[in-house]
Amino acid sequence: VLVYSAGTALNVPLDVLDMPAAAIELMHAFSLVHDDLPAMDNDDLRRGRPTTHRAFDEATAILAADALQPLAFSVLASGGPASLEPAMRLALIELLAESCGSNGMTGGQAIDLQSEGRSLDNAELEHMYRLKTGKLLRASVLSAAYCVPGIAAGVRNGLEVFVDSLGLAFQIRDDILDIEGSTEQIGKHAGADIERDKATYPAMFGIEGARERLRELLDTGLEALSVLGPGAENLRQVAKFIVLRET
Amino acid sequence: VLVYSAGTALNVPLDVLDMPAAAIELMHAFSLVHDDLPAMDNDDLRRGRPTTHRAFDEATAILAADALQPLAFSVLASGGPASLEPAMRLALIELLAESCGSNGMTGGQAIDLQSEGRSLDNAELEHMYRLKTGKLLRASVLSAAYCVPGIAAGVRNGLEVFVDSLGLAFQIRDDILDIEGSTEQIGKHAGADIERDKATYPAMFGIEGARERLRELLDTGLEALSVLGPGAENLRQVAKFIVLRET
Numbered sequence: 001v002l003v004y005s006a007g008t009a010l011n012v013p014l015d016v017l018d019m020p021a022a023a024i025e026l027m028h029a030f031s032l033v034h035d036d037l038p039a040m041d042n043d044d045l046r047r048g049r050p051t052t053h054r055a056f057d058e059a060t061a062i063l064a065a066d067a068l069q070p071l072a073f074s075v076l077a078s079g080g081p082a083s084l085e086p087a088m089r090l091a092l093i094e095l096l097a098e099s100c101g102s103n104g105m106t107g108g109q110a111i112d113l114q115s116e117g118r119s120l121d122n123a124e125l126e127h128m129y130r131l132k133t134g135k136l137l138r139a140s141v142l143s144a145a146y147c148v149p150g151i152a153a154g155v156r157n158g159l160e161v162f163v164d165s166l167g168l169a170f171q172i173r174d175d176i177l178d179i180e181g182s183t184e185q186i187g188k189h190a191g192a193d194i195e196r197d198k199a200t201y202p203a204m205f206g207i208e209g210a211r212e213r214l215r216e217l218l219d220t221g222l223e224a225l226s227v228l229g230p231g232a233e234n235l236r237q238v239a240k241f242i243v244l245r246e247t
Numbered sequence: 248v249l250v251y252s253a254g255t256a257l258n259v260p261l262d263v264l265d266m267p268a269a270a271i272e273l274m275h276a277f278s279l280v281h282d283d284l285p286a287m288d289n290d291d292l293r294r295g296r297p298t299t300h301r302a303f304d305e306a307t308a309i310l311a312a313d314a315l316q317p318l319a320f321s322v323l324a325s326g327g328p329a330s331l332e333p334a335m336r337l338a339l340i341e342l343l344a345e346s347c348g349s350n351g352m353t354g355g356q357a358i359d360l361q362s363e364g365r366s367l368d369n370a371e372l373e374h375m376y377r378l379k380t381g382k383l384l385r386a387s388v389l390s391a392a393y394c395v396p397g398i399a400a401g402v403r404n405g406l407e408v409f410v411d412s413l414g415l416a417f418q419i420r421d422d423i424l425d426i427e428g429s430t431e432q433i434g435k436h437a438g439a440d441i442e443r444d445k446a447t448y449p450a451m452f453g454i455e456g457a458r459e460r461l462r463e464l465l466d467t468g469l470e471a472l473s474v475l476g477p478g479a480e481n482l483r484q485v486a487k488f489i490v491l492r493e494t
Contacts, residue, residue: 034309034310034313037306037309039304039305039306039309040306040309057286058286059284059286059287059357059360060357062281062284062286062287062309063281063353063356063357063360064357066277066281066313066316066353067347067348067349067353067354069313069316069317069347069348070316070343070344070345070347070348070351070353071344071348071349073320073340073343073344074340074341074344074345074348077337077340077341077344078337078341085333086332086333086334086336086337087333089333089337090324090325090333090336090337093320093321093324093340094321094324094325096317096320097317097318097320097321097324098317098321100314100316100317101314101316101317101318101321102314102318104317106310106313106314106317107314109310110306110307110310110311113306113310
């Protein structure tokens, strides 16, 4: 959704956007399957259905997800219109690789697991959130920007600030839902963070403190989009949806 | 080693070969760490040392390996001489992605796990070996060929036949060593295949049948290299080393 919203704001053709959108979706699916594993978050439910290692077995879950990573890169290397510039494909590949490796999603998950039972300070918590969730969201929005040859620096900066705020807001909303939502509502086991004594925003600042930071981040994000004008309306809606979602 | 041996046979500069060599080594390391996991082969030893999940823990082993995949693609997207053609980098990325996904290494490992306790016929066993080990070896040799613009079709075909034979031979040698080698010698737990009732070449054709197939494959592989002339001496040595190795 983010790839398409950002892409339409930038007038990128939809058949070009399919390629990064598919790649990011594959990477996201990979991360969810591994994060749910017994050795990780040990979750039985995801989107209201049994997690992959529950529906099949652990080895299948590890391998199925492992195979999604190369598929994502393959999509970027050869998917979409054949006319796309090789250099543009390489930039998308580099962006995705950076967002998913040790300085991105996977590194963030490692910090998250190490933080159980320990106390992180505010800066450490936000760093973890930026890697774990923020980097892939960033790749979604910037992928659209990479599809625009010679994009203005101001527009690209606006998108960076927007998605940086959005990533943090998304994770804080997730933390709040883990406390306030029911298992049916959020489609995964509610209260899991507290049981595992995980570092979260509400645990650190209370529910009200978390809500306040959420509003602050939404304002910062929306303001940064002003440089894109009315075309960014979809992106604004996505931002509000993420911050106000109940599931 | 294979990337460099094939590359020197084709006169590819060494600083160009570093890039695919590093990427393939990263992918290989990723696969070893996941294959050793408790949910997979459950091995405690690798190259005579504790496996990653033994030295650290399971979550760390899963994540550390997960982070190696994007790093491998990142190396191909932006490593090595800046002058390399983007289209050539994309071809290397596509080759690596194909060799590691569900139609390659990871798919082969999935078939391998499903085969425990079942009987595979000869064609199924060779298919599994081709995916599990053969595809990454193929990527090593063909990566060097991809670094040669306008390589002759005959040379490329010769390399394909060579590496196809080599991949099978490597795996059969592995099977034989699992039976005949000691744990110290092979650096991992000897006899593990038999304990798990895995489909292997010696289990199917006996040790002598396996040895015979090995010699056959070596002959086919070496013959296919004749098209490369004396420059392929390194490749020939590597092939013999793999088929005759004791560790």
